[in-house]
Amino acid sequence: xxxxxxxxxxxxxxxxxxxxxxxxxxxxxxxxxxxxxxxxxxxxxxxxxxxxxxxxxxxxxxxxxxxxxxxxxxxxxxxxxxxxxxxxxxxxxxxxxxxxxxxxxxxxxxxxxxxxxxxxxxxxxxxxxxxxxxxxxxxxxxxxxxxxxxxxxxxxxxxxxxxxx
Amino acid sequence: xxxxxxxxxxxxxxxxxxxxxxxxxxxxxxxxxxxxxxxxxxxxxxxxxxxxxxxxxxxxxxxxxxxxxxxxxxxxxxxxxxxxxxxxxxxxxxxxxxxxxx
Numbered sequence: 001x002x003x004x005x006x007x008x009x010x011x012x013x014x015x016x017x018x019x020x021x022x023x024x025x026x027x028x029x030x031x032x033x034x035x036x037x038x039x040x041x042x043x044x045x046x047x048x049x050x051x052x053x054x055x056x057x058x059x060x061x062x063x064x065x066x067x068x069x070x071x072x073x074x075x076x077x078x079x080x081x082x083x084x085x086x087x088x089x090x091x092x093x094x095x096x097x098x099x100x101x102x103x104x105x106x107x108x109x110x111x112x113x114x115x116x117x118x119x120x121x122x123x124x125x126x127x128x129x130x131x132x133x134x135x136x137x138x139x140x141x142x143x144x145x146x147x148x149x150x151x152x153x154x155x156x157x158x159x160x161x162x163x164x165x
Numbered sequence: 166x167x168x169x170x171x172x173x174x175x176x177x178x179x180x181x182x183x184x185x186x187x188x189x190x191x192x193x194x195x196x197x198x199x200x201x202x203x204x205x206x207x208x209x210x211x212x213x214x215x216x217x218x219x220x221x222x223x224x225x226x227x228x229x230x231x232x233x234x235x236x237x238x239x240x241x242x243x244x245x246x247x248x249x250x251x252x253x254x255x256x257x258x259x260x261x262x263x264x265x266x267x
Contacts, residue, residue, distance in 0.1 A: 006169040010177045017181050020200050021188035033200050036181075040207055047174065047218040052226050056210075059233050064203065064240045071244045072196060075251050093190035101183025108175045116171055117221030128223045129230070137227050144234045151238030159245035161252075 001046030009046075013039040025079045026072045030065055037061045048124040174215035181208035195247055195257045199240070206236050 001009075016039065019032030037060045044053035122128055133141055185208060188201030210229045217225025251257055 001169050003167060003169050003173075006173060010173075013177065014180055014184070017184045017204055020197070020204060021184055021192065026194060026196050029197050029200055033203060036204065037207065040211060043174065043177075043211065044214050046169070047214050049214045049218070049226050049229075052210075052214060052229050055230065055233060059237060060203075060207070064237055067240055067244055068196065068200060071247060074248070075257070077194070077196065077257065090191055094187050097183045097187030097190060100186055101179055104179035104182065105176055108172055108179060111172075113170070113172050113175075113219060116168070116219050119218075119221050123221070123223070124226065129226055132223045132227045133230065136224075137231075140231060144231055147238055148234060151241050155241040155245040158242065159248055 001043070006043075006046065009039055009042055013043070026077050027069070030068050030072060033068070034061050034065050037065065048119060050124045051126050051129050052124070171215050171219040175212055178208045178211040178215065181211065193259045195250070195259055195262075196244075198259065199243055199247075203236060203240070206232055 013036055016032045016035040020029045020036065023029050023032065037056060041053040041056040041061070044050075044056060182205055185201045185204035188204065189198055192198050192201060210232055213225040213229050213232070217223065247257060250262060254262060256262070
């Protein structure tokens with residue numbers, strides 16, 4: 001991905017992430033999240049990760065965010081009234097986030113990174129991903145299926161309406 | 166036209182992570198806190214993919230696959246808990262749900 005294109009996507013991503021964190025209406029937060037995830041998928045494409053980009057759109061933007069929107073609308077959440085967090089606490093929290101970001105940025109700036117290794121045409125496609133997934137990462141893959149099963153059962157049990165208290 | 170250096174992607178990832186952290190710390194609506202957590206996970210995903218590209222290996226992308234699965238599981242269970250919480254308390258404000266707080 002060329003540098004100007006990257007900068008455009010990066011600025012848009014940061015703006016939509018800020019919408020998620022700052023906007024008082026949860027619906028707009030969710031829409032900001034969708035836009036962030038789509039832009040990240042585009043950045044993934046720039047990094048030769050086509051399969052991950054498609055998964056990002058289908059799984060994240062398609063399934064997870066829809067789940068969020070579903071719950072927001074089911075509960076009919078209203079716009080938050082003024083935040084109950086005291087102002088000094090808010091300032092400290094924001095400062096903490098900024099310091100964290102600055103520290104990581106300094107760390108990245110001081111780490112020497114070699115230029116990207118040139119990759120062959122199949123890099124980032126389904127085949128090499130599946131090849132790694134079903135050989136070196138077979139056990140984690142199976143454990144993930146177990147995790148998803150437990151999550152399904154857990155979500156059903158927790159979400160079920162109790163007969164009577 | 167030159168390629169964007171990998172460290173720029175890592176810097177963007179750090180910025181997104183910082184924004185997500187501020188969201189988790191400052192917001193009181195539990196659903197929005199959850200979205201901020203998704204933001205954190207995605208920031209890390211960007212790092213994984215960028216470093217995988219830098220090293221020319223697929224392993225980072227496989228990890229992203231797992232992160233997505235965990236995020237989906239987390240969202241399903243978390244939102245079910247919130248649904249029950251709302252039925253019990255009629256609120257999703259983190260400041261009003263303090264029964265477990267020491």
